[in-house]
Amino acid sequence: MDPTEVPPPLALVDVTKSFGSVRALRGLSLELRPGEIHALVGENGAGKSTLVKTIAGVHRPDSGQLLVDGVPTAFGAPADAQRAGVAVIHQEPTLFPDLSVAENIFVGRQPLTRLRTIDRKRMRSDTGEAFARLGVDMDPDRPARGLSIADQQLVEIAKALTRRARVLVMDEPTAALSGVEAERLFTVARTLRDSGAALLFISHRFDEVFALCDRITVVRDGAFVSCDPTPDLDVDTVVRRMVGRDVTSLYPKEDAERGDTVLEVDGLTRRGVFADVSFRVRAGEIVALAGLVGAGRSEVVRAVFGVDRYDAGAVRVHGTPLPAGRPRAAMAAGMALVPEDRRQQGLVMESSIERNATATRRRPLSRFGLLRPRAERDSAREWGERLELRYGRIDDPVSTLSGGNQQKVVLAKWLSTEPRVLFVDEPTRGIDVGTKAEVHRLLSTLAGRGLAIVMVSSELPEVLGMADRVLVMHEGRITAEIDRADADEESVMYAATGQRPNGAAR
Amino acid sequence: MNAPPAAPGASAAAPPRTPGRPARRRRQFRELGVLLAVVLLITATWLHNPGFLSAQGVRDLFLGATVLAVLAAGQALVLITRNVDLSVGSVMGLSAFGTGALFVALPGLPVPVAMLAGILIGLACGLANGLLVTTAQVPALVVTLGTLYAYRGLGHWWADGGQVNATDMPASFLLLGRVGVLGVPLPAAIAIAVVAAVGFYLANHRSGRELYAIGSNADAARLSGIPAGRRIILAFAANGALAGLAGVLFAARYGTVDSTVGTGMELQVVAAAVVGGVAIAGGVGTVYGAALGAVLLTTITAALPIWQINPFWHQAVVGTLILAAIGLDRLLALRTARKLRGGGARGA
Numbered sequence: 001m002d003p004t005e006v007p008p009p010l011a012l013v014d015v016t017k018s019f020g021s022v023r024a025l026r027g028l029s030l031e032l033r034p035g036e037i038h039a040l041v042g043e044n045g046a047g048k049s050t051l052v053k054t055i056a057g058v059h060r061p062d063s064g065q066l067l068v069d070g071v072p073t074a075f076g077a078p079a080d081a082q083r084a085g086v087a088v089i090h091q092e093p094t095l096f097p098d099l100s101v102a103e104n105i106f107v108g109r110q111p112l113t114r115l116r117t118i119d120r121k122r123m124r125s126d127t128g129e130a131f132a133r134l135g136v137d138m139d140p141d142r143p144a145r146g147l148s149i150a151d152q153q154l155v156e157i158a159k160a161l162t163r164r165a166r167v168l169v170m171d172e173p174t175a176a177l178s179g180v181e182a183e184r185l186f187t188v189a190r191t192l193r194d195s196g197a198a199l200l201f202i203s204h205r206f207d208e209v210f211a212l213c214d215r216i217t218v219v220r221d222g223a224f225v226s227c228d229p230t231p232d233l234d235v236d237t238v239v240r241r242m243v244g245r246d247v248t249s250l251y252p253k254e255d256a257e258r259g260d261t262v263l264e265v266d267g268l269t270r271r272g273v274f275a276d277v278s279f280r281v282r283a284g285e286i287v288a289l290a291g292l293v294g295a296g297r298s299e300v301v302r303a304v305f306g307v308d309r310y311d312a313g314a315v316r317v318h319g320t321p322l323p324a325g326r327p328r329a330a331m332a333a334g335m336a337l338v339p340e341d342r343r344q345q346g347l348v349m350e351s352s353i354e355r356n357a358t359a360t361r362r363r364p365l366s367r368f369g370l371l372r373p374r375a376e377r378d379s380a381r382e383w384g385e386r387l388e389l390r391y392g393r394i395d396d397p398v399s400t401l402s403g404g405n406q407q408k409v410v411l412a413k414w415l416s417t418e419p420r421v422l423f424v425d426e427p428t429r430g431i432d433v434g435t436k437a438e439v440h441r442l443l444s445t446l447a448g449r450g451l452a453i454v455m456v457s458s459e460l461p462e463v464l465g466m467a468d469r470v471l472v473m474h475e476g477r478i479t480a481e482i483d484r485a486d487a488d489e490e491s492v493m494y495a496a497t498g499q500r501p502n503g504a505a506r
Numbered sequence: 507m508n509a510p511p512a513a514p515g516a517s518a519a520a521p522p523r524t525p526g527r528p529a530r531r532r533r534q535f536r537e538l539g540v541l542l543a544v545v546l547l548i549t550a551t552w553l554h555n556p557g558f559l560s561a562q563g564v565r566d567l568f569l570g571a572t573v574l575a576v577l578a579a580g581q582a583l584v585l586i587t588r589n590v591d592l593s594v595g596s597v598m599g600l601s602a603f604g605t606g607a608l609f610v611a612l613p614g615l616p617v618p619v620a621m622l623a624g625i626l627i628g629l630a631c632g633l634a635n636g637l638l639v640t641t642a643q644v645p646a647l648v649v650t651l652g653t654l655y656a657y658r659g660l661g662h663w664w665a666d667g668g669q670v671n672a673t674d675m676p677a678s679f680l681l682l683g684r685v686g687v688l689g690v691p692l693p694a695a696i697a698i699a700v701v702a703a704v705g706f707y708l709a710n711h712r713s714g715r716e717l718y719a720i721g722s723n724a725d726a727a728r729l730s731g732i733p734a735g736r737r738i739i740l741a742f743a744a745n746g747a748l749a750g751l752a753g754v755l756f757a758a759r760y761g762t763v764d765s766t767v768g769t770g771m772e773l774q775v776v777a778a779a780v781v782g783g784v785a786i787a788g789g790v791g792t793v794y795g796a797a798l799g800a801v802l803l804t805t806i807t808a809a810l811p812i813w814q815i816n817p818f819w820h821q822a823v824v825g826t827l828i829l830a831a832i833g834l835d836r837l838l839a840l841r842t843a844r845k846l847r848g849g850g851a852r853g854a
Contacts, residue, residue: 058729079731094726096719098789107719108732110712117710 007070008033009198010055010086010167015064017050017222024050025222027064032167032198037189039213039230040202043242043460047222048202049091052171055200056088057081087165091172091294093152097145102127104144105159130158135184148272150177157185161192168192169200172294174208186212204292204497206235218242236490243460243489254444258468259283260318262452263335263421265304268313273299274476277313281421281452286443288467289456291496295473297456298340301423305337306330317421331360336419338410340426340456342403346410349399353391354380356398357412383412388438404435411442422446425456440466460489474498536783536838540798544805551809558812567808568694569683569759573598573752574800577771578778579701580748582796583708583741585779588721588788589639589646591742594749595771596657597631601753602767603661606670609679617679624754625747631657632746636739654772658765665765672761683759693755697797700751704744705793717741721788777824778803781831802827 010032017025025047032038042048053059054066057075065072068084075081081088095104102123103110111122127140136154144155153173160168170189174182189212193199203209209216209230216233218225218241225241263281268274274296281287289297303310306327315322317333327337339345347356357380358365365375380394387408391401398409407427414422427443428436443466447453457463463470470487472480472495480495548567552559577594584591605624608615631653638649672680687695708714720727720734727734757763776786782799784791803824810820 056729077731078729079733082731090729094723094729096722096726096789098722099715099718103715103719107727107730108712108716110715112712118712118715 006034007067009069010084011067011070012051012054012061013065013067015051015054015061015066017054017059017061023222025054025061028219028222028224030200030217030224030227032200034166034196034198035193036215037193037199037201037213039209039216040200040219041204041206041209041216041238041242042219042225043458046219046242048219049171050222051219052088052090052169052200052202055081055086055167055169056090057086082163085166086169087160087163087167088169089153089156089160089171089173093149093156095144095147095152095155098143100141100143101138101147101155102140104155105130105162109163126162127158130161133161133188134158134181136181150181153177154181157188161188165197167198167200169202171202172204173201174203174205182208206238206497209238210235239490239493243493254448256284256444256448256450256468258285259450262318263304263454264314264316264319265300266314266316268300268303268310268315270299270303270308270310274303274473277473277478279471279478279481281454283420283450283452284447285468286447286453286455286466288463288470289454289473290458290460290463290470290492291473293458295496296476297473298425300473301337301425301454301456304330305335305423307337331417334418334420336360336414336417336422338407338414338422338424338427340429342406342410346413347398347406350397352395353384353389353398353401353409354394356409357383357416360413360417379416380412383416387412387415387442402435404431404439407431407435407439411439415446419451421452421454423454423456426458427455428457428459428462460492463492464488472496536835537792537795537798539834540782540795540802544798544802547802547805547809551812555812558809564689565686565691567805568691570804570808571801572691572693572697572759573756574771574774574778574804575797576697576700576748576752576755577775578782578796578800579704579793580745580752581775581779582782582784582791582793583704583717583748584646584745585776585784585786586708586721586788586791587717587738587741588724589738589741590650590776590786591632591635591646591745592650592772592776593631593635593653593657594745594752594775595768596654596661597628597746597749598753598756598768598771599765600631600657600661600664601625601627601750602757602763603665603670603753603765605754605757606675606763607664609675610670613676617676617682620679621754624757625750628750628753629743629747632743632749633739635746636742639742640735640738658769661765669762669764670757675757675761679758680761683755683761693759696751696755700748701793701797704748708793713737713740718789721790723789774803775800777828781827783831783835785835799831 008031012028012030014027014029015025016023016027028047028051030040030051040048040051050059054061057078057080060074060076066075067073073084075084096107099107105127106123111119111126113119124140131138131140134154134157136158138151138154144152147155157173173185177185186208189199189201201209201213213230215227215229216238217227218238220242259282261280261282265280266278268277277300279287289300291297299308302308304315306322306325306329309325315324317335320333322333323329343349348359354376358376361379362371365371365379377394383389384391384394389408389412390405398406401409424443428439431439440462443453443455455466464487467487468484470482470492471478472482472492474496475498479498480491482491482495548559557563577598581591581594601624604627605620608620608623635650635653638644638653639646642649682692685692690698708717716727716732716737719730719732720737724734753767756767778800779791779796780786780799781802782791782795782797784796806823806827807820810817810823
């Protein structure tokens with residue numbers, strides 16, 4: 001059929017979406033045609049997941065249009081999108097742990113008997129059929145609880161399959177799948193395409209994108225970059241379009257003298273999350289952990305700090321082994337962790353600035369077991385000045401601050417413990433450009449004073465601008481270790497997507 | 507588009523299905539465990555003192571469990587959605603007194619109409635709970651703690667310190683508490699029928715299963731297009747109606763009601779549900795289990811005097827039982843989790 005005659009089953013025209021001050025989508029357009037697999041590629045944070053959620057009816061666009069069969073439509077809720085024939089496989093599986101696998105697939109639309117009760121036999125056989133098409137060996141009656149991420153993803157795919165959707169959106173469906181499983185999924189995807197469905201496929205694996213998709217759209221910073229038929233493109237062009245932007249000026253990394261090795265991590269393994277992670281960090285050094293979302297970077301940091309357990313491996317600070325699973329011991333050894341999600345993990349949002357900033361030092365600031373408000377206040381003020389914190393009153397709730405200043409409070413909270421190793425996880429996420437530069441300058445100064453810094457970041461420019469060394473993780477393993485001199489967008493991106501794993505050092 | 511034909515080469519790879527169904531077995535096991543405890547307790551007590559299972563003894567056992575079992579079944583509906591209703595004792599009291607007051611006000615009223623009125627009072631209270639929980643987005647624990655006092659206050663205001671006596675109620679209504687069906691007292695038979703019906707609905711209807719889905723993962727439920735708010739209101743309304751029914755059954759059995767009926771009942775109800783395997787965290791349990799939990803608790807109450815155990819110990823025994831039930835659930839969950847894990851481990 002000629003796609004120009006039939007209106008596309010789903011199209012986005014000039015869609016924008018902001019969350020607070022962060023503009024996730026800025027004027028994005030996309031057209032999904034029947035009988036075509038369309039790839040969407042872009043860096044972490046380029047707006048892909050926001051786009052998917054807009055299509056799924058989770059987010060409503062601030063402006064722009066969503067066309068179903070050429071007719072402007074508003075999806076007020078996920079149910080509306082489903083009714084329009086859109087099925088979405090989200091990046092994060094959304095299963096019901098207490099329900100059986102079969103019920104998870106058919107929830108809300110279970111086959112019924114004549115008496116309007118659930119036809120369990122048919123539900124089970126339909127599930128078996130869908131699994132057979134995917135070549136999956138799973139008991140439809142087992143509960144979803146305890147399924148591996150890959151199996152959860154397969155359940156999601158079976159869910160979408162049985163929905164008989166006209167539009168199928170897959171947000172990184174293969175991130176957790178093995179090669180065989182992924183290959184089966186592609187067979188199914190091609191069958192769906194040949195029967196006239198429109199598919200949107202999001203992946204960081206270029207081999208898959210090029211093998212499977214008919215057309216590739218590149219997005220960057222929430223905006224459309226290009227859309228071309230696959231045969232007209234090659235991997236290098238796509239990578240260049242994904243990252244292409246000015247890097248240097250924003251990231252003022254000073255050269256610092258490297259001291260002794262402060263942190264040693266050896267063979268750290270947590271089953272199903274990361275495996276055999278080893279690295280060393282020296283005083284005065286900034287080491288970046290790069291990789292895609294879900295590669296296991298934050299999990300490694302959390303395990304080293306003792307928030308999460310690990311199954312094997314060892315952590316040593318200044319040569320002294322650190323007991324596993326005890327953040328308090330990690331703090332005593334001079335470690336500090338600025339977590340990924342400052343609202344949930346870094347701050348008590350309703351509490352005051354001073355309370356938050358001094359939360360790590362309640363003991364030194366108290367006398368006879370009682371906190372001294374004066375000491376708390378003075379200490380918080382002092383750190384506020386050092387970090388150029390902008391606030392109204394020191395006892396205002398921390399929720400009244402901007403994102404960047406909130407992050408500074410978290411930094412104050414940890415820097416005041418005078419750490420020797422600082423972990424920062426996504427230090428500038430959701431922060432405006434000016435404050436971003438301040439945070440970068442601060443980290444750089446700290447390294448200059450001999451602090452060892454491990455930075456997890458999904459922003460390539462930040463990684464390249466700040467790090468002395470880049471460790472790239474892919475699916476739970478360190479796939480490359482790249483020195484500052486050799487690190488560029490492409491080498492990091494290749495390692496992060498599992499391409500040419502032997503191209504760089506290691 | 508229709509289901510496309512099976513992908514070539516994929517269907518042939520369909521592997522044999524593993525026969526194990528640990529989840530089902532576990533859940534059945536959980537309820538059977540409570541049933542076993544009831545049977546053991548009754549048998550042991552009967553061997554100790556055969557009078558325990560005299561005709562009157564059996565009747566007392568049934569009637570004792572009736573009200574609590576109906577309440578526990580209703581509470582299970584709410585708990586499964588990861589909410590809780592603490593107002594059931596007050597709702598039951600309001601319904602019991604309301605039914606009695608109706609007989610006083612309208613002496614000629616047909617018994618079924620009065621019973622229906624009692625259930626409707628409960629339904630209205632439950633509906634209000636559900637609406638408050640879903641619209642105000644306040645935890646159910648707080649909302650129903652508020653309505654617990656509000657409904658009780660309403661009852662006190664209505665009763666104005668008075669009570670309704672057996673003489674005010676028609677004989678045919680009070681007979682409800684005395685006649686039996688196949689040796690089972692009528693209220694108990696009603697309770698069994700209600701529990702069976704609600705249990706069947708919960709297991710076999712879409713909206714029933716959706717209650718489990720909501721309690722299991724509320725965000726996923728919304729993503730799946732389940733009208734979570736409406737379902738939660740439904741659960742609260744049904745629970746209210748069942749509390750209303752419990753009030754009617756209470757009035758029929760005792761004949762004398764005042765505004766304090768059901769005071770403190772809510773915690774017994776939650777205890778019964780938890781002992782019966784309904785998880786406070788939502789998504790797990792059945793009304794059968796909750797009802798069996800109620801039977802176990804009331805049987806303990808009845809059996810302790812026969813063993814000449816100081817009633818002082820009663821609450822301690824119930825408390826131990828709750829802790830044991832939670833411990834057992836945790837143990838079973840850990841064991842199944844270990845059994846279910848495996849495969850797909852990344853990197854390792």
